[in-house]
Amino acid sequence: MKFKVLGSGGCMSIPRATCSCRVCKEAREKGTPYSRFGCSLFIEDINLLIDTPEDILILGINL
Ligand SMILES: [Zn+2]
Numbered sequence: 859m860k861f862k863v864l865g866s867g868g869c870m871s872i873p874r875a876t877c878s879c880r881v882c883k884e885a886r887e888k889g890t891p892y893s894r895f896g897c898s899l900f901i902e903d904i905n906l907l908i909d910t911p912e913d914i915l916i917l918g919i920n921l
Contacts, residue, residue: 869911870911
């Protein structure tokens with residue numbers, strides 16, 4: 859079975875919109891891997907998205 863982990867953050871993506879905490883500031887400055895999408899998994903064999911948060915739109919659905 860082939861799969862891709864599309865997001866490995868918490869229930870919310872990092873950085874959070876309008877948040878100025880240290881973690882979000884660092885994520886904006888350094889990008890990946892400090893910035894993360896919410897948990898999401900794509901199973902390639904059957905073209906199935908699992909546990910996809912609303913920020914999946916940012917990824918562009920180019921699977
Ligand atoms: Zn924050």
